[in-house]
Amino acid sequence: MLKGKTILLGITGGIAAYKAAALCSKLVQAGADVRVIMTESATKFVAPLTLQTLSRHPVYTDTFDEKDPSVVSHIDLADSADLVVIAPATANIIAKLAYGLADDMLSTTLLATTAPILVAPAMNVHMYEHPAVIHNMKLIASRGVRFVEPGTGQLACGYVGKGRLAEPEEIVVAIEHFFAQRKVMAGKKVLVTAGGTVERVDPVRYLTNDSSGKMGFAIAEAARDMGAQVTVIAARAFALPPSGVTVVRVESAEEMLQAVTDRFESSDVVIKSAAVADYRPVIKLDQKLKKTGDKLVLELEKTTDILESLGRVKSTQFLVGFAAETQQVEYYAMDKLRRKNCDLIVANDVAQEGAGFHGDTNIVQIFDQNGLAASWPLLSKNEVAVRLMSLIAERLETRPEVERQ
Template sequence: MLTGKTILLGISGGIAAYKAATICSRLTQAGAKVRVIMTESATKFIAPLTLQTLSRHPVYLDTFDEFDPSVVAHIDAADSADLVLVAPATANIVGKMANGIADDFLSTMLLATTAPVIVAPAMNVHMYAHPAVERNMALLAERGVRFVEPGTGLLACGYVGKGRLSEPEEIVAAVQRFFASRSELAGKTVIVTAGGTVERLDPVRFLTNDSSGKMGFAFAEAAANRGADVTLIAGRTTAPPIDGVKLVRVESAEQMLHAVLERYDAADLVIKAAAVADYRPVEQAPTKIKKSEEKLVLELERTTDILKTLGERKTHQFLVGFAAETERVAEYAMSKLVRKNCDLLVANDVSREGAGFNVDTNVVQLYGKEGLLESLPQLPKREVAERVLERIVQRMRDKAAGEAGE
């Protein structure tokens, strides 16, 4: 899995730095090319010679140490990486990463790299729970940084609690899972819908909802990162485009319906995350509606139920629906899953703080035909997408295996 992969191992200055030797050794034995970067503080806990011997490469220590005059070392390192792993990551380096501070080789390289980043924090229990550290980690997660959560136990400072660096085996396994996931959906065609639809009253006014599209965009990015051919059909959104994902812009529910149906037969997976209007004006005025009376009465009609239509036409597709609720979430979610012939349904209570529209986090429950599968705590939407997509991929595999065995 790791053969031929270049991994930059960043080691910052905590007592857990000694575990980095085992991490480096395990990654190298697994076939990875490991290039180690150490902060000055890290060298107080473990000698660079140890990491040089285990990695079989020079260790980067100083931004101004240029081993090869033909390149700039920290840029060359940043460009070479298939993955950057920071383990252990102290509160200091997490803060630098979150705030764009570049005052040594490691922090400068982290600003320059475009490679995926995995961070394994290690610090005192109170530091880990400090609002500043929590905010920094949340910001990094929103940017796509992945975390290997620290363990709970006796810390070097004498406290017992969360903050101990995960064991090297767990960190290496997280790296292996990351690379394994990059091909999980290779050869698969995925459609994701996102954002709110717009139903026009006249050329300047419309009916819509608060959807930002961030959840759907996070799913599209996560699917693309797993090797899928992704088409993102988006209504009104605030999320930026995603490299490598085909973006189709639509406005109304009817336009979104046609855009999805045009591509549905070829799709393997459809994630229906858009917030589609249930009603539209019976008539759309060709010019701006002028004020005339104290009251204006609008006549609305139902839009076509896209998810229900897809469920009725489903042949081989794996269909994932969404339910944004404010009460009786489990009851409504299961009803929707059955009525619309979904394989999985993601539900959330949008009245909860940190969930729903126009925020960067979400709190969701995942339902299958057998009922509740998993309840996720409040997480960045990128992390929600990753966790739910793991379940989707496993379910797709189980479904394919079941059909093959029939």
């Protein structure tokens, strides 16, 4: 699983740094090419020579100690990594990662890399539970950073509680799982819609909704990380789309319909997470509508239901819809799934705290033809996206052969 993979191992200054030596050894034995960066504090616990011997590469500790004049070390390391693993990760490096600080070799390299990052925290139980640390972990999780949860037990400080670094074997399993996930959608074409459509009243006014695009972009990122070829049809959004995907910008429901229809036949999976307007103005004015009285009446007409249109013509495509509700979530989700011939519906109650449009978290229930298929608690949208894509991959794998053709 790890053969030929380049793993950048960041080691920070905690007593658990000694476990990083065993982790490095196990990764090398599994076939990985391991490059090590140690903070100055980490070198107080474990000698760089130990990691150099185990990894068979120079260990980097100083941003200005350039070992190869042909490259800039922190850029070269950042670019070469298939995965960055920080183990142990102290509260300090988590804070630096959260706020973009770059005052040593490791934090500078973390800012330069576009590779996925896996963090294995290790610290005193009270530090781990401190509101600032919790906030920082949530913040970097919302950006796609993954975690290996610390264990509970006797800590070096004498306390018993959560904060002990996961065992090297557990971290290796998490790394193998990460790379295994990257293959489950290989060869699949995934089409995702994101954001909220805009229906123009005049050149300066429009009807829209609260969709931020964060959920759709998180799904696109998860699909990309699992090996899929991803296209995102993006309407108005308040987030940046992930790198490594094709982005098609649209504004109105009609433009989104056309963009999706053009690409539907060649897609294997279509995930309609965009919030598409149900109605648009009958007349779109070319000039700004002037104020003329105490009341204004706009005549609206129904837009084409994109999800329903796709459901009528789908053949082998796996079709996923979204249902943002404020009441009777299961009833409306199941009704939508059946009427629009979806394979899955991702439903949430947007009135719940943490499940709204603009936040970085979501609380969702997944429905299929048999009813509730999964129910997930408050999670980051990135984690929801990973779980959703994993579920879709499982369903694709178990579909009858006739449905795949």
